[in-house]
Amino acid sequence: MDNFTVGVVVFPGSNCDRDVSWALEGCLDIRTKYLWHESSDLSDVDAIVLPGGFSYGDYLRCGAIARFSPLINALDDFVKSGRRVLGICNGFQILTESGFLPGALTTNKNLNFICDDVELDIVSSKGGWFNDGVEKQTIKLPIAHGEGRYHCDSDTLKKLVDNELISLRYKNNPNGSSFDIAGITNEKGNVLGLMPHPERACDETIGGTDGLFTLKSLILK
Amino acid sequence: MDQFAVKVFVRLRPSVLDPAGEATKSASIKLGAEGIKSLRIGKMIEVKIEGNGENEVREKIDLLCDRLFANTVIEDYEYSLEKL
Numbered sequence: 001m002d003n004f005t006v007g008v009v010v011f012p013g014s015n016c017d018r019d020v021s022w023a024l025e026g027c028l029d030i031r032t033k034y035l036w037h038e039s040s041d042l043s044d045v046d047a048i049v050l051p052g053g054f055s056y057g058d059y060l061r062c063g064a065i066a067r068f069s070p071l072i073n074a075l076d077d078f079v080k081s082g083r084r085v086l087g088i089c090n091g092f093q094i095l096t097e098s099g100f101l102p103g104a105l106t107t108n109k110n111l112n113f114i115c116d117d118v119e120l121d122i123v124s125s126k127g128g129w130f131n132d133g134v135e136k137q138t139i140k141l142p143i144a145h146g147e148g149r150y151h152c153d154s155d156t157l158k159k160l161v162d163n164e165l166i167s168l169r170y171k172n173n174p175n176g177s178s179f180d181i182a183g184i185t186n187e188k189g190n191v192l193g194l195m196p197h198p199e200r201a202c203d204e205t206i207g208g209t210d211g212l213f214t215l216k217s218l219i220l221k
Numbered sequence: 222m223d224q225f226a227v228k229v230f231v232r233l234r235p236s237v238l239d240p241a242g243e244a245t246k247s248a249s250i251k252l253g254a255e256g257i258k259s260l261r262i263g264k265m266i267e268v269k270i271e272g273n274g275e276n277e278v279r280e281k282i283d284l285l286c287d288r289l290f291a292n293t294v295i296e297d298y299e300y301s302l303e304k305l
Contacts, residue, residue, distance in 0.1 A: 104294040111240045151295055
């Protein structure tokens with residue numbers, strides 16, 4: 001795993017790209033490489049993180065414009081190859097807008113931008129993103145979003161439940177998400193999107209380490 | 222080539238909660254407006270577009286609405302079209 005490299009995508013308006021890179025390199029000793037959104041060459045990265053922020057100013061809808069970048073166009077083959085993609089916050093919004101994950105993320109029920117630590121239940125460890133071997137059932141991660149209310153129709157929700165695609169649920173739903181959903185995976189398990197920020201919970205000095213496992217699992221096959 | 226003015230209306234689907242609409246409804250009532258039963262907020266997008274006839278332009282607008290202007294998971298769209 002010496003040469004394992006995680007690509008951290010940078011859109012105009014991304015603002016958690018450096019946090020993700022710092023958490024991976026500084027806390028986990030995993031090599032990273034910034035990928036500008038206009039790049040479509042993903043041949044030298046082994047996994048990809050779509051970080052939080054406000055890509056393209058969140059114009060039209062969060063993640064709607066990012067979907068048309070060359071990098072997102074190249075992501076389809078990357079995902080099909082089985083390599084892992086983690087979308088955090090705005091990254092999760094981009095993954096739903098571009099159809100890699102079902103549903104949509106829209107305005108928080110109470111209209112507030114919520115910046116807080118939240119308790120999350122690990123519902124499924126599909127893809128191994130949250131299975132830390134000690135059977136930890138609840139984790140605490142920070143959230144920071146104004147448009148994090150997960151919405152999907154009842155057929156999609158049934159599919160998510162039946163196929164164990166719901167990874168995380170809020171203990172005290174802060175934004176009105178359907179079924180308290182905070183994070184989901186695709187059917188294969190190699191794509192995870194979540195609203196909470198694991199990269200902001202990778203060091204005890206900033207309040208916790210519950211995000212470490214998820215970032216570390218980027219190196220899983 | 223014909224030129225058309227298109228007005229696209231994008232609305233949250235009826236089943237999707239509209240918190241901004243609810244907040245505006247609440248402010249409308251505080252302003253003293255009576256009888257408001259429902260208030261929901263959408264978007265209007267104005268496009269000027271060229272094409273060979275109305276059918277070709279409608280095809281282009283349908284594509285834009287379906288793939289970009291609206292997220293059909295949570296939104297519906299409709300549009301009106303005027304030849305200039």
